[in-house]
Amino acid sequence: MNRNFVVDGEAVDAAVQALFSEVSEQISNELYYSKYGFTDYEPDIPEEKLSSVSGFGKGTLTVAGQQYGSNQRYKGYNKQLLLRKYTSEIDYSEEDLHWLQKAPTTKRVMDFRSVVEGAVNALNANINDDTAKLFYLAHGTTFFTGGDSLPLADQAHLIRKPGITAHPNTFYTGFGDTTTHAAFSADALIEALERMDRFVLNDGTQMRPCKNVCILHSIELNDKVTQVLNSIYGPTANLSLNIGSADFNRGIGRTVTHAVIPDQPYAYRNYWAIVDLDRAGKFLFMAWGWKPRMNNQAEFRKGLYYNEGSVLFAPIAADWRATFFSKGDGSIVS
Secondary structure, eight states, X not given: OOSOEEETTEEEOTTOSOOOOGXXXXXXXXXXXXGGTXXXXXXXXXXXXXXXXXXXXXXXXXXXXXXXXXXOOOBOOOEEOXXXXXXXXXEEEHHHHHHHHHSOOHHHHHHHHHHHHHHXXXXXXXXXXXXXXXXXXXXXXXXXXXXXXSOSSOSOBOOSSTTOOOBOSBOBTTBSSOOBOOOSOHHHHHHHXXXXXXXXXXXXXXXXXXXXXXXXXXXXXXHHHHHHHHOOBOSSTTOOBOTTSHHHHHHTTOEEEEEEOTTSOGGGTTOEEEEEHHHHHHHEEEEEEXXXXXXXXXXXXXXXXXXXXXXXXXXXXXXXXXXEEEOSSOOBOO
16 A cells, blocks of 8 residues: 554554564454354344253162152253454555555555554454363353353352252362362373262263363463373383373373463463363354444545454353363462
């Protein structure tokens, strides 16, 4: 575009023949939510509720001539959608359009397209950021509260059937060997998976074992997680098999992969989570009012065209049973 772009008072002259656009280097060039197990979902009303219903629990031992034991299903806890709207306005001058229409060179077209892509990336960044928050803020209710009024990561998730002990999806004293928020390691990974295999449904029956899981973690944990999954032996002196490796897990019928959450802040660098991708298809949703879009018409004011973009969405967990969390800092689970 034959236009001087001014940023912080410093102009980029239109005569510059090669202009590097930083848009191509933004992490918002890619949406990550599908890697974390989310399924696209379009609600019919703004405040729609999501829930689940259990199967039937175990039958009752009955002797000859005795009345049949009753059985029932249990409804899950309702989770109401809270869609969030983010907006972004861009501007371009009448000169931009004039020179673009008069001489639609590849350079001018590419520069103009970069402006539009940058506007969409701004909204993509909101999607990635909110998706990341669902995981690294899961230990509190500042961003998300489950249908049982508890954080997504909690030591005492409620079970509908009376008499069933509350269930944790984080490390917890009295349940397994690890009693604190364990740092990521092969042993911590296996214990977390064992605990996920013990999750029960609202009728009290145990869930099917995890077969396809993904470890979610910060940029800083990428090397450590990769090492654990790729190391076949060790780290003991006699070089026993590494029970956390992808090969070892594959041998027992479990696929283990991992993915970085680029938007997870450095302050949360030790946090890690596990998502069962099969369960996530039933429990984790990306609810769309609408996906990132630019308005069809632009407004013209004082020689500039203005166009607005917006997105209306919410990542939502209809249930906690697809996930497991650790702060990874050795702190006491509270």
